[in-house]
Amino acid sequence: METSLERIRKDIEALSHFNATPGCGVTRFSYSKEDRQARDYLLEQFKSLDLDVSIDGVGNIRARYLGKDSDAPIVMTGSHIDTVLNGGKFDGVAGVVGALEIVRVMHENDIRPTHSVEIVIFTEEEGSNFYSTMAGSKALTGKYGIDDLKKISNENGVSMFDVARQFGLTPENVEEHRIRPGEVKAMIELHVEQGAVLDDEKKTIGIVNAIAGMKTFVVTFTGKSNHAGTTPMYLRENPMSAAAQVISEVEDILQQVGTHSTVGTVGKIICVPNVPNVIPNKVAFTLDVRDVDPRGIRAAVAEFKKRVADKAAAHKVEVDISLIAQGQAIQLAGTVVGTIETAAQELGLTYKKMNSGAVHDSAMMAELTDVGMIFVPSVAGRSHVPEENTPFEDIKAGCDLLLKTVLRLAR
Numbered sequence: 174m175e176t177s178l179e180r181i182r183k184d185i186e187a188l189s190h191f192n193a194t195p196g197c198g199v200t201r202f203s204y205s206k207e208d209r210q211a212r213d214y215l216l217e218q219f220k221s222l223d224l225d226v227s228i229d230g231v232g233n234i235r236a237r238y239l240g241k242d243s244d245a246p247i248v249m250t251g252s253h254i255d256t257v258l259n260g261g262k263f264d265g266v267a268g269v270v271g272a273l274e275i276v277r278v279m280h281e282n283d284i285r286p287t288h289s290v291e292i293v294i295f296t297e298e299e300g301s302n303f304y305s306t307m308a309g310s311k312a313l314t315g316k317y318g319i320d321d322l323k324k325i326s327n328e329n330g331v332s333m334f335d336v337a338r339q340f341g342l343t344p345e346n347v348e349e350h351r352i353r354p355g356e357v358k359a360m361i362e363l364h365v366e367q368g369a370v371l372d373d374e375k376k377t378i379g380i381v382n383a384i385a386g387m388k389t390f391v392v393t394f395t396g397k398s399n400h401a402g403t404t405p406m407y408l409r410e411n412p413m414s415a416a417a418q419v420i421s422e423v424e425d426i427l428q429q430v431g432t433h434s435t436v437g438t439v440g441k442i443i444c445v446p447n448v449p450n451v452i453p454n455k456v457a458f459t460l461d462v463r464d465v466d467p468r469g470i471r472a473a474v475a476e477f478k479k480r481v482a483d484k485a486a487a488h489k490v491e492v493d494i495s496l497i498a499q500g501q502a503i504q505l506a507g508t509v510v511g512t513i514e515t516a517a518q519e520l521g522l523t524y525k526k527m528n529s530g531a532v533h534d535s536a537m538m539a540e541l542t543d544v545g546m547i548f549v550p551s552v553a554g555r556s557h558v559p560e561e562n563t564p565f566e567d568i569k570a571g572c573d574l575l576l577k578t579v580l581r582l583a584r
Contacts, residue, residue, distance in 0.1 A: 174282060176274045176572040182565045184270040187214060188254065189262035198259035198559030203232070203297040203309075204340040211254050215294065218273055222280050224292070230347030231312045231322065231337050232296040238276045240289040240583060246358035247289045248583040249542075250275070250575065253298035253309070253534060260299075261561020263365045267549065267568050269294055271363040275576040286583035288358055295534040303333045305498050306389070310534035314541060315351045319344065325497075357542040359509055359582050362535040363575045364546060365563050369554025370527060377570050378524035379548030380513050384536045385434070385529060386502030387463040388470055392419070392481060396490040398446065398454035412456040413444065415488040419481055420458060430476045435469035436530060437462045437477075465502050465528045500532050506543035509582070513545050516577040522570055531556075545578070547571050 191210040194200040201207040212234065219226050224236040237247065252268025272292040279290065296309030303325045311317040322334040322344050337344040366372075371379050394412030423437050431437075438461045445455040460477065464470045478494060485492035510526075517524045527548070535544045549571040552562040 174278060174576075176278055176569055176576055178565060178569045180277065181270055181274055181569055181572060184218075184273065185262060185266055185565070185568070188266050188270070194259055198561075199256050199262045200258050200260065201254065201256045202302045203255045204302065204336050208255065209340075215254070215269070215273070219292070222276060224276070227350070228342070229313060229350035230342055230344040231309055231333070232340065232342050233309045233313050233350070234292075234294040236292040238279060238290045238292075240286045242287050243289065245288045246356055247291045248579055249291045249293050249357050249360045249538075250362065250579055251293035251295070252362055252364060253295045255297055255299050255301060257299050257301050257557045259559055260557050261555075261559065263561055263563045263568070264367065264556055265298060265364070267365050267563065267571070268363040271568070271572040271575050274572050275579055278576055279580075284580070286580060288583040290579055290583050297333070298534050300498060302327050302336070305333075306387075306532060307500065307534050307537055308333060310537035312347050313350065313352055314537045315348075316537065318348060322347065352538075352541055354541055357538070359506070359543045359545065360535055360538040361509065361513075361545045361547065361575060361578055361582070362533055363571050364533060364548060365556060365561070366548040366551045367531045367554070367556035368551060371525060371548060371550035372552055372554060374525060376523045376525045377550070377567055378517050378522045378574060379527045380510060380517065380524055381505055381529050381546035381548060382510060382526055383465045383502065383504050383528045384533055384546070385463040385465045385531070386467055386470055387461060387498070387500050387532050388474055388496060389462075389498040390460045391457055391495045391497055392416070392460060393455060393457040393493045393495075394485060394488075394490045395455050395492070396453065396488070399452045401450040401452055404452060409452060410489045411452055412488070412490045413453045415484040415490050415492070416442070416456040416458060418484050419477075422480055423460070423477070426473055426476045426480065430472040432464060432466045432469035434466060434528070434530075435462070435464040435473055437473060463530060463532070467502050470502075500536055503536050503539040503544070505539070505545055509543045509545035512581055513547060513574065513578050516574055516581065520570075520573060520577060522574060547574055547578070
């Protein structure tokens with residue numbers, strides 16, 4: 174019994190066409206027209222399998238394949254379908270399609286495990302729309318409530334709460350749909366690695382031991398706009414100079430105080446008024462710090478804040494540092510990791526036990542249940558870019574492993 178390569182290929186290709194930027198990767202933000210098209214496609218697949226479907230107040234989708242004991246805790250598997258701007262077609266989608274495919278296999282072989290198996294599609298994992306990663310899984314696990322949904326907003330200043338309502342959802346009811354302790358026996362997420370390790374080592378499968386924690390900040394320097402030609406250098410209050418110096422020192426900070434696994438990224442910069450012959454009034458940028466060791470994050474953030482304050486004083490500008498997203502580093506459940514490893518050995522798959530530097534919705538589930546993750550290779554480690562690629566044969570191998578693992582956990 175195995176999954177179907179052709180069905181997997183067909184589903185991933187179909188979802189890639191729901192795309193706001195054809196010819197330039199895949200762009201599918203939460204609550205967009207393309208998101209609705211992808212949702213409708215998947216809901217149609219769930220309907221054909223007679224699954225019990227529910228959608229919560231922020232749009233998290235849960236589709237349940239009923240087991241023999243409807244009162245037993247469920248085994249959950251899935252991922253997300255939202256993307257970054259100009260991203261790839263495999264990130265998140267591989268896990269959703271994998272979950273759909275293993276339920277198809279169970280359905281067509283009339284397999285009814287003791288525990289129900291539930292496909293989950295998390296909303297706004299990437300944070301592309303509201304700058305808060307894993308917002309959907311945070312709402313589903315009780316880490317975000319109504320007030321949080323009203324605070325986070327898109328680039329137009331509209332809150333996630335209001336955008337969800339405009340999309341036809343009921344965010345005011347989000348707390349009624351939270352996952353409760355004991356409701357889920359285990360959560361397994363299949364995902365592309367988004368790094369180059371498996372591809373470089375020619376391994377088919379990665380079995381994840383830990384998921385990195387993260388803190389994401391927006392740093393805003395505010396100075397005084399003035400003429401670029403008539404303002405002497407010694408009279409300037411230039412936020413760009415302060416920001417540029419801080420940004421250039423990020424790598425130095427990580428090397429000095431981080432662990433071997435600490436990473437930091439400045440990914441977005443905003444300059445106001447962003448005019449060639451005007452000294453800026455305001456410069457803001459994001460800083461993303463991650464590590465599987467919380468000590469690395471703490472040390473890097475502390476040193477970063479110190480240098481930000483020093484540069485603000487040196488350039489006579491004001492500064493604000495706002496934490497906009499965070500997630501705890503987690504160790505995945507040893508029992509689930511062991512189950513995945515045994516299944517990989519039985520299937521004859523080459524594998525590597527490894528950590529995840531990317532954050533995932535599964536990390537939000539770790540306080541409520543046992544969590545496991547399966548990685549499949551990313552060619553040349555490329556992800557969050559149009560060139561993102563994973564051979565469909567590798568995705569099928571991951572789906573076969575997911576099927577065997579879920580059946581063992583749900584039996």
